[in-house]
Structure formats: C-alpha cells, structure tokens
Amino acid sequence: MRNGIKVVTIGGGSSYTPELVEGFIKRYDEFPVTELWLVDIEAGKEKLHIVGELAKRMVEKAGVPMDIHLTLNRREALKNADFVTTQMRIGQIDARILDEKIPLKYDVIGQETNGPGGLFKALRTIPVVLDIVKDMEELCPKAWLINFANPAGMVTEAVLRYSNFRRVVGLCNVPIHIRMNIAEWLGVESDRVHVDFAGLNHMVFGLHVYLDGKEVTKEVIEKLTAKDQDMTMQNIASLDWEPEFIKALQAIPCPYHRYYYKTREMLEEEKKEAAENGCRGEVVKKLEAELFDLYKDPELDIKPPQLEKRGGAYYSDAACSLMASIYNNKGDIQPVNTRNNGAIASIPDDSAVEVNCVITKDGPKPMAVGDLPVPVRGLVQQIKSFERTACEAAVTGDYSTALLAMAINPLVPSDVVAKQILDEMLEAHKEYLPQFARKLETVE
Structure with missing residues (x-):
C-alpha cells in the first residue's frame, strides 16, 4: 500500500457518511486515509x-490531510483503492x-431486512454488489470490500457463492448495540465486556458473556428478563420478553429475534404504528430530510448527534475499526x-455466518463455536435456507426460486400468501429488478 490509504465509499451520499468520516479522523494516526x-x-x-461538503468541513476542522473526492463515476473512483465500503x-x-x-396488506410483517422486505432488498441489492465486485477485480483486486449495505449477510453470501472475489467482509451494528447495552446494564465500560456471538446477520445470538474474563452470562440473562431493561434499536419495537422464555433459551437474543419469537405481537405493533405515524420507512424519510437540512448548514463541521436517531448508529464506526484492524x-x-x-x-462451511473473528491483514479468521445450542439451531438453519435460496433468485431472476425463498421464510404463513406478496412486490419494484423482466412481461 502507498503511504496513505485510498478508501472508496459507494453510496457516499448516505446520511451515515459523516459518522464514517468522523471514524477516519479519529483513527488517522493508525489508519491514515489520504x-x-x-x-x-x-x-x-x-x-x-x-x-x-460537510465531510470537507469536518476534515478541515480536524486538520488531517485527507482529500475528499465526489463523483458519479464508480470506475474512476475504484482505481487502485485499498478499501471499498x-x-x-x-x-x-x-x-x-x-x-x-x-x-x-397481507397481515405479514413488513421489515426492511426480514421476511418479504428482506427478500426484496436482497433481490435489488445483490446484482449491484456483484457488478461492483467485477469492477473491483479489474481495477483494485487487492482491495477489501467492507459491505454494510443490508441485508449484509445475504450480500456476503452472494459474493462468496457467485463470484471468485474473497476479500469481502459483511458488517452489522447489532452485535455492537448488544455489547454496549450489556455494559450499560453492568455499569462498566464496553471494552471490559466480551460476548461470544454466533449465528447469521440479524439472527445472531450471544452464547456467552464475559466481564474482565469472568463469565457472567446468567447474570446478564437475569437482567434481560427484568421489565425495565431494554435491548432494542431505533427501528424495532421494544416489546418485553417473557422471563421464563429467555431463561430457558439460555442465550442472548438480538433485537430482530422479536420478529420470529413474538411475530403476532410485532405485527400488531407494526400495524398500529403504521396507522398512527406511518411505517418505519416513512418515519426515516422525515428524519433523513431533517438530517440533510442540518448538513446544509455551512457552519456545521461535526457529525450531528441527531444522526443516532437514524437507527444505524455505529455501523460506520465499526467499519473504520475493522479496516484499521485489517490494515494494521x-x-x-x-x-x-x-x-x-x-x-x-x-452451517455449511461455504456459507456466510456472523461470528467472532480474529481480524488480520489476510482478513477475518472465524473462531470455532462448535454446534449451536439445540433451542436456536433450527431457526438459524431455516433462515440460512432462506438466504441461500434468496441469493440464487437474485442472481438467476428465476420466479419459482423467488417464490420458494418467500415461502421458506418463517414470517410468511403459506405458499399462497407468498405468491400474492411476491407478485405485487415484483410489479412494485420492477424498475430495480431487471433480472425478472421476462417474468414481468408474461404477467403483463
């Protein structure tokens, strides 16, 4: 690598970018992005x-020699990159x-990374990421792809399964949120807490929790059962767990598990919220507008605290930490x-998983977990079956495979409902699903 590091961020106009820039500024001494x-x-x-423009003001205030380039030409940007996010x-x-x-409309949970919503986000996103990977193989083959576009697990799965590119890492902020929540419950700094994470993206469990090297899993599970303890995120309703269920599970669920273990209650909550305030996407659209109004202020030269309301806080900071660990x-x-x-x-060896890894210059080295506990194993395997089938549908544009993926998902109640939702969503998203064009022509 050259004296300085070249990072390319695809989706650079995202409201999360100021957090990414802040992360690079904080780590400039160990990770000099020029x-x-x-x-x-x-x-x-x-x-x-x-x-x-906000990024340029942040860099100028910090006094670091980082050049910010803005472009709509992806290939121009990718030349000789060291990291691509x-x-x-x-x-x-x-x-x-x-x-x-x-x-x-079909009495099924609508969520951006789970159920039908997660499937369609994957169908739209995976072909684009595979195109980016092709460009990277030509223009920056030694670069690392750090993906935090959702659904991160399925995107990682697709790159590993449908390309020859192996320098890819998927990233999620859920484990960070869990560890920070646990540290808050225990009244300690987060770096004193270690959690053994294992599972899939948005389907990850904390199997063991340690404080200063001493296991405190039972204590944390007890705290999770208390009604005044909350472990959720901005985009997920904070419904209490049944204490006996959590004690029997003997693992720390992630906030997204509510969709699977509390499906009916989450559906009712979502319908209520949608009727009163709009769906989460509509709420986010308003938040985004407010954030960009803030970003326009020529006096603003820091990441505004309002960004944490957006729901994806810590993604970018985690990405900076990961890149710095690979680089060093x-x-x-x-x-x-x-x-x-x-x-x-x-889980098959060639599948993508979300698990603790040792981060080296050669990428992440997954730490052996052994088998997942029996109570959580079946659900994780079912979601992996869904992910594998969804990736195949995204790459092939095969209607039957997409229907199979929809029906496999545990949030969809039947193959009939799966077909109804699939047909309506294919039509609604046809502009971004060129691989399904032939099927959509026959429907029309």
Missing part, C-alpha cells in the same frame, strides 16, 4: 454534494417504504459476516 472517494448515482447527486439502498427510501407497506494486522476480535469455514458446525 483519499476518500464518495460515489453515488445521478438520483443521489444532491445528497452527495451536501454530505461531501458499500452502504447504498437500491431504490432509495421509497423502495423501503414499499417493502414495509405491501406485506402489511491487529489480531483483535470483532463479530463480522464471513465464510463459515467450520466455525459453526451446523
């Missing part, structure tokens, strides 16, 4: 300009709103999405 290229598409040009949303927030609202061959432990390689015995 070129940051923010890339977007024509539809995101205005946001790219607003965010890019992906944080785009194909179809922008309006597509998310459809992902959430259409399933609700740190050998520290971080939970990421990567090829299983036997870490979880009940």
Whole structure:
C-alpha cells in the first residue's frame, strides 16, 4: 500500500457518511486515509454534494490531510483503492417504504431486512454488489470490500457463492448495540465486556458473556428478563420478553429475534404504528430530510448527534475499526459476516455466518463455536435456507426460486400468501429488478 490509504465509499451520499468520516479522523494516526472517494448515482447527486461538503468541513476542522473526492463515476473512483465500503439502498427510501407497506396488506410483517422486505432488498441489492465486485477485480483486486449495505449477510453470501472475489467482509451494528447495552446494564465500560456471538446477520445470538474474563452470562440473562431493561434499536419495537422464555433459551437474543419469537405481537405493533405515524420507512424519510437540512448548514463541521436517531448508529464506526484492524494486522476480535469455514458446525462451511473473528491483514479468521445450542439451531438453519435460496433468485431472476425463498421464510404463513406478496412486490419494484423482466412481461 502507498503511504496513505485510498478508501472508496459507494453510496457516499448516505446520511451515515459523516459518522464514517468522523471514524477516519479519529483513527488517522493508525489508519491514515489520504483519499476518500464518495460515489453515488445521478438520483443521489444532491445528497452527495451536501454530505461531501460537510465531510470537507469536518476534515478541515480536524486538520488531517485527507482529500475528499465526489463523483458519479464508480470506475474512476475504484482505481487502485485499498478499501471499498458499500452502504447504498437500491431504490432509495421509497423502495423501503414499499417493502414495509405491501406485506402489511397481507397481515405479514413488513421489515426492511426480514421476511418479504428482506427478500426484496436482497433481490435489488445483490446484482449491484456483484457488478461492483467485477469492477473491483479489474481495477483494485487487492482491495477489501467492507459491505454494510443490508441485508449484509445475504450480500456476503452472494459474493462468496457467485463470484471468485474473497476479500469481502459483511458488517452489522447489532452485535455492537448488544455489547454496549450489556455494559450499560453492568455499569462498566464496553471494552471490559466480551460476548461470544454466533449465528447469521440479524439472527445472531450471544452464547456467552464475559466481564474482565469472568463469565457472567446468567447474570446478564437475569437482567434481560427484568421489565425495565431494554435491548432494542431505533427501528424495532421494544416489546418485553417473557422471563421464563429467555431463561430457558439460555442465550442472548438480538433485537430482530422479536420478529420470529413474538411475530403476532410485532405485527400488531407494526400495524398500529403504521396507522398512527406511518411505517418505519416513512418515519426515516422525515428524519433523513431533517438530517440533510442540518448538513446544509455551512457552519456545521461535526457529525450531528441527531444522526443516532437514524437507527444505524455505529455501523460506520465499526467499519473504520475493522479496516484499521485489517490494515494494521491487529489480531483483535470483532463479530463480522464471513465464510463459515467450520466455525459453526451446523452451517455449511461455504456459507456466510456472523461470528467472532480474529481480524488480520489476510482478513477475518472465524473462531470455532462448535454446534449451536439445540433451542436456536433450527431457526438459524431455516433462515440460512432462506438466504441461500434468496441469493440464487437474485442472481438467476428465476420466479419459482423467488417464490420458494418467500415461502421458506418463517414470517410468511403459506405458499399462497407468498405468491400474492411476491407478485405485487415484483410489479412494485420492477424498475430495480431487471433480472425478472421476462417474468414481468408474461404477467403483463
């Protein structure tokens, strides 16, 4: 690598970019980013300009020699990059709103990374990421792809399964939230807490918890059963767990598990919220507008605290930490999405999993977990079956495979409902699903 580091962020006009820039500034001594290229598409040009100007002000205030480049030309940006981060949303927030609202019409949870919404986000996103990977193989084959575009697990799965590119790591902020919540419950600094994470993206469990090296799993589970303890995120309703259930599970669930273990209650909560305030995507659209109004202020030269309301806080900071660890061959432990390689015995070796890894210059090395506990194993395997089938549908554009993926998902009650939702969502998103064009022509 050259004296300085070149990072390319695809989806550079995202509201999360200021957090990414803040992370690079904080770590400049150990991770000297001298070129940051923010890339977007024509539809995101205005946001790219607003965010890019804020990024330049942040860098100027910090006094670090980092050049910010704004471009709509992805290939120009990728030349000789050292790291590429992906944080785009194909179809922008309006597509998310459809992902959430259409399933609700069929009494099915509408959520951007779970159930039908997660399937369609994958169908739109995976082909784009595979195109980016092709460009990287040509223009920056030694770069690392750090993907935090959702659904991160399925995107990682697709790159590993449908390309020859192996320098890919998927990233999620859920494990960070869990560890920080646990530290808050215990009244300690988060770096004193270690959690053994294992599972899949948005389907990860904390199997063991340690404080200063001493196991405190039972104590944490007790705290999780208390009604005044909360472990959720901005985009997920905070419904209490049944204490006896959590004690029997003997593992720390992630906030997204509520969709699977409390499906009826979460559906009713979602319908109520949608009626009163709009779906989460509509709420986020308003938050985004407010954030970009803030970003326009020429006096603003820091990441505004309002960004944490957005729901994806800590993604970018986690990405900076991961890149710094790869660059410096740190050998520290971080939970990421990567090829299983036997870490979880009940998941195929060639599948993507979310698990603690030792982070080295050669990428993440997954830490062996053995088999997942019996109470959680079946659900994780079912979701992996869904992910594998969804990836195949995204790459082939095969209607029957997409229907199978929809019906496999445990949030969809039957193959009949699966077909109804699939047909309506294919039509609604057809602009961003060219691989299904032939099927859509026959429907029309």
